[in-house]
Amino acid sequence: MVMLLAAGSALHGSMFFPFAAQVAAGDSRTPVIINMIVLAFYVPALVALVLLHGAWGAALAWCLVFAVYLPLGTWITHRKIMRGRGRSWLFGDVFAPLAISTAIGATAYLVKLEGRLPMAADLALSACAGGLAALACIASAAWRHPGVRDLLSALLHFITRRFRGVL
16 A cells, blocks of 8 residues: 555655746646546545545545656646657656666565565665665756756765765
């Protein structure tokens, strides 16, 4: 159940950037319309799925509504502002890191299921998988955006200068 809630929250969090862009462009009407559409789908889905599956149904409704909200909200946003950037943002900046993180997480989960690991090894595997997923997402962003590469390069330069005698 937590996986569904986390997935729905991640998808919802991804929509912060289009929402912020709309508000920054002075368009408060579009986010209200998008949220009304989401609410019109979420409430009936929530009621139906809770009646059928209880708490699992609520988690599923949360995940499903944001799985629809992400592409729909992106499409509506990029029809009004930043035209022509929606598909690139959605597939390159959202779905690519999502796919990478999901693959790493699923692999770690399968290793956990197969191995019946002790708690310390289980925690270490989870921490390593989370760290690897974060690094892979940073690498994905650096590959797509020169500004991220420049920022990472400057950060690395700062760290190596600052800790030259320590490391």
